[in-house]
Amino acid sequence: MAKTMTQKAAPGLGLDADLARKLLRDMILIRRFEEKAAEAYALGKIGGFLHLSIGEEAVAAGATSVLRPDDYAISTYREHGHCLVKGSDPRRVMAELFGRIDGLSKGKGGSMHLFDKSTNFLGGHAIVGAHLPLAAGVGFAIKYRGGDQVIVCYFGDGAVPEGEFHEALNLSALWKLPVVWICENNRYAMGTSLERALAQTEIYKFGENYRIPCEPIDGMDVLAVREAVGRAVDRARRDNTPTLLEARTYRFRGHSMRDPAGAVYRTKEEVEREKLRDPILLFRDRALKAGVLSEDDAKKIEKDVSDLVDEAVAFADASPEPPASELFTDIFKERA
Amino acid sequence: MAVMTYREALNLALREEMRRDPDVFVIGEEVGLYEGAYKVTQGLLKEFGPKRIVDTPIAESGFTGVGIGAAMVGLRPVVEMMTFNFALLALDQIVNSAAKLNYMSGGQFNVPIVIRGPGGPAHQLAAQHSQSMEVYFYHVPGLKVVRPSTPMDAKGLLKSAIRDDNPVIFIESETLYNIKGEVPEDPEFLVPLGEAIVRREGTDVTVIAYMGMMYRAMEAAEELAKDGISVEIVDPRTLQPMDKDTIIGSVRKTHRAVVVEAGAGFAGMGSEIAAEITEDAFDDLDAPVERVTGASAPMPYARNLERLKTPTKEKIMDAVRKVCYANGGR
Numbered sequence: 001m002a003k004t005m006t007q008k009a010a011p012g013l014g015l016d017a018d019l020a021r022k023l024l025r026d027m028i029l030i031r032r033f034e035e036k037a038a039e040a041y042a043l044g045k046i047g048g049f050l051h052l053s054i055g056e057e058a059v060a061a062g063a064t065s066v067l068r069p070d071d072y073a074i075s076t077y078r079e080h081g082h083c084l085v086k087g088s089d090p091r092r093v094m095a096e097l098f099g100r101i102d103g104l105s106k107g108k109g110g111s112m113h114l115f116d117k118s119t120n121f122l123g124g125h126a127i128v129g130a131h132l133p134l135a136a137g138v139g140f141a142i143k144y145r146g147g148d149q150v151i152v153c154y155f156g157d158g159a160v161p162e163g164e165f166h167e168a169l170n171l172s173a174l175w176k177l178p179v180v181w182i183c184e185n186n187r188y189a190m191g192t193s194l195e196r197a198l199a200q201t202e203i204y205k206f207g208e209n210y211r212i213p214c215e216p217i218d219g220m221d222v223l224a225v226r227e228a229v230g231r232a233v234d235r236a237r238r239d240n241t242p243t244l245l246e247a248r249t250y251r252f253r254g255h256s257m258r259d260p261a262g263a264v265y266r267t268k269e270e271v272e273r274e275k276l277r278d279p280i281l282l283f284r285d286r287a288l289k290a291g292v293l294s295e296d297d298a299k300k301i302e303k304d305v306s307d308l309v310d311e312a313v314a315f316a317d318a319s320p321e322p323p324a325s326e327l328f329t330d331i332f333k334e335r336a
Numbered sequence: 337m338a339v340m341t342y343r344e345a346l347n348l349a350l351r352e353e354m355r356r357d358p359d360v361f362v363i364g365e366e367v368g369l370y371e372g373a374y375k376v377t378q379g380l381l382k383e384f385g386p387k388r389i390v391d392t393p394i395a396e397s398g399f400t401g402v403g404i405g406a407a408m409v410g411l412r413p414v415v416e417m418m419t420f421n422f423a424l425l426a427l428d429q430i431v432n433s434a435a436k437l438n439y440m441s442g443g444q445f446n447v448p449i450v451i452r453g454p455g456g457p458a459h460q461l462a463a464q465h466s467q468s469m470e471v472y473f474y475h476v477p478g479l480k481v482v483r484p485s486t487p488m489d490a491k492g493l494l495k496s497a498i499r500d501d502n503p504v505i506f507i508e509s510e511t512l513y514n515i516k517g518e519v520p521e522d523p524e525f526l527v528p529l530g531e532a533i534v535r536r537e538g539t540d541v542t543v544i545a546y547m548g549m550m551y552r553a554m555e556a557a558e559e560l561a562k563d564g565i566s567v568e569i570v571d572p573r574t575l576q577p578m579d580k581d582t583i584i585g586s587v588r589k590t591h592r593a594v595v596v597e598a599g600a601g602f603a604g605m606g607s608e609i610a611a612e613i614t615e616d617a618f619d620d621l622d623a624p625v626e627r628v629t630g631a632s633a634p635m636p637y638a639r640n641l642e643r644l645k646t647p648t649k650e651k652i653m654d655a656v657r658k659v660c661y662a663n664g665g666r
C-alpha cells in the first residue's frame with residue numbers, strides 16, 4: 001500500500017487565492033510567533049523548555065487546511081504551530097508561554113502543554129510517544145458515537161522506537177479507528193539521528209506491517225502535505241481507515257532554546273543546505289510565479305501577521321500571573 | 337438486601353452503570369469472550385455486546401491510553417487490569433496523562449476513567465503478581481485511590497468511581513472475590529469516595545486496616561477482647577482522598593493507634609497515617625503509633641516464606657498489646 005514519494009503539486013493546481021493566502025499566512029504566523037517567543041525567552045519572559053518548529057511549518061499548515069473545525073488534533077511538546085493553525089487565539093497561546101492567567105490553561109501548562117477545547121486541540125504532550133494511545137482513544141470515541149470526525153496525531157521520529165507508537169498503530173489498524181498519524185520526521189530525536197535510533201529508517205514502512213495505507217511526503221511542500229493528508233482524512237472519514245504519513249521535514253533551530261545552534265550532532269553545511277528548502281519561501285515563490293498571489297498580497301500577509309504577533313506579545317506581557325489560589329484548582333474536576 | 341459475593345457485587349455495579357449511562361464501556365484483556373480472568377465481567381459481553389465490552393491485545397499502555405483519550409472527549413471507560421501489577425506497564429499513562437490532563441489544561445480536559453483490577457498478596461502468586469500497588473498511585477496528585485474491603489463497598493464504591501469525573505484507581509483483591517456479604521439492590525445505592533467506615537467499635541485502641549488486613553484485624557480484635565482489650569477498627573476504604581476526620585476522631589477516643597498494611601512498610605500507608613496522627617492528634621496519644629506491615633522483601637513463592645512476608649493476626653495482636661503496654665514487657 002505504500003506509495004512512492006508524493007511529487008510536488010503542479011503550481012497553481014487547484015489552488016485559489018484564498019487558499020494560497022491562508023496557507024502562506026498560517027506558515028508565516030507560526031514562524032513569526034516562534035521568532036517572537038525565542039526573543040521573549042532570551043528576555044526571561046518565557047521559562048522552562050521552549051521547542052521551536054521553525055522549518056517545519058508546512059506540515060501543520062498543510063494538514064490543518066484539510067480539517068474541519070470539529071476534527072481533533074493532538075501533538076507533542078513542539079506544538080505551537082499545530083495549536084495556532086487549528087484556530088487558537090495567538091494572544092492566549094503567547095500568554096500561556098508567559099505563564100499568565102489569560103493563557104489557554106491559565107498559565108499552568110506552558111509551552112509544552114497547550115490545550116484548547118474550543119478548537120478541539122487536545123495538547124501539548126511532553127512524554128515522547130505517550131499521546132499516540134490517546135489519539136487512538138479519541139478515534140475510538142468518535143467511532144463509538146458514530147461520528148464522522150477524524151483525529152490528526154502529530155509526533156516526531158523520536159517516538160517511533162517507543163513501544164507506544166507500535167501499540168497505538170496496531171490498535172488503530174486492528175479496530176479501524178479514524179486516526180491520521182503524521183510523523184514529522186526532522187531526522188533528529190534531540191541529538192540522535194535516525195540512523196542511530198531506528199533499524200528501519202523509512203518510517204512510513206511501519207504502516208505496511210500494520211496493514212494500513214502509508215506514504216512518505218515532502219514535508220517542506222505545503223501542497224504535498226495538504227494533498228496526502230487530504231486523502232488520509234477522506235479515508236478516515238469515509239470508513240475509519242487510519243493512515244501513517246511520514247512528513248520529511250527539518251528543524252532549522254536546535255532541539256530547544258537550550259540547544260541554540262543544534263550543531264553538535266549535525267553539520268552547519270547540512271543546516272544551511274536544508275534552509276534552501278525553506279517551506280515558506282518555496283510556497284511563496286510558487287504562488288507568486290503561478291500568479292495566485294501578488295507581491296502586495298504577500299506583503300500584506302507579512303504585515304498582518306507581524307501586527308498580530310506583536311499584539312500577542314503585548315497581551316501576554318500585560319496579563320497578570322495566575323493568583324496563588326490557582327495552585328490548588330483543577331487538580332480534580334468538581335461537579336458544579 | 338441480597339447476599340452475594342464481592343465478585344458478583346462488582347459485576348452488578350458494572351451492569352447497573354452501563355445500563356444507566358451509554359457512555360460507560362469496559363476495556364481490557366480477556367474482559368469479553370473469556371468473561372474476565374477473575375470473572376468479574378462475566379455475562380457482560382452477552383448483555384452489552386462487543387462495542388461496549390472491548391477485548392484488547394496485551395498492550396497495557398496502549399489500551400489504558402485509549403481509555404484516557406476516550407475519556408478526554410467525554411466517554412467513561414472502565415479499564416480492567418488483569419492484575420494491578422500489570423499497571424506498571426501503563427504507569428506513564430496513568431501518572432503523566434490521566435492524573436495531569438485536567439491540571440495542565442487549566443480545567444479544560446478532565447479524565448473520567450476507572451482503572452480497576454485485583455492487587456496485593458494472594459496465594460503463592462510470587463514476586464511479580466502479589467504487590468500492593470496502591471502506594472504507586474496515592475502519592476500522585478490528580479488520582480483517587482480506592483480499596484474496597486466488602487461486597488457492599490465493592491458495589492457502592494465502584495459505582496461512585498464510575499460516576500466521578502476524575503481518574504480513579506480501584507484495586508480489588510484475588511483473595512476477596514469469593515467472600516459473601518449483604519449488598520443493597522437499589523441501583524442508586526452509592527458509597528461516596530473519601531469516607532472511611534468504623535467496622536468495629538472499641539475503646540482502647542484504633543486499628544486502621546483495609547482489604548485482607550481488615551479481616552485479620554477483626555480476628556485479632558476477637559481474640560484481644562477475650563483479654564479485655566477493646567479494639568476499634570477503621571477501614572479507610574478510599575486512600576486518596578483520605579478521610580482523616582474519621583481516623584483522627586477514633587484516635588482521640590482510644591488514644592492509641594495501629595496501622596496494618598500488606599505492602600512493605602517504608603514510605604507506606606502506615607507511615608502516612610502515623611504522620612497524620614502525629615500532626616493532628618499527638619496530644620491525644622498515650623503511646624507511639626505502631627505499624628504492622630509486609631516485610632521489606634519481594635513476595636516469595638514458598639508457602640512458609642509467603643506467610644513470613646505478610647502481616648498475621650499474631651503480629652497485629654502483638655502491636656495492639658504493645659501500644660496498650662499489655663505485652664508482658666516485650
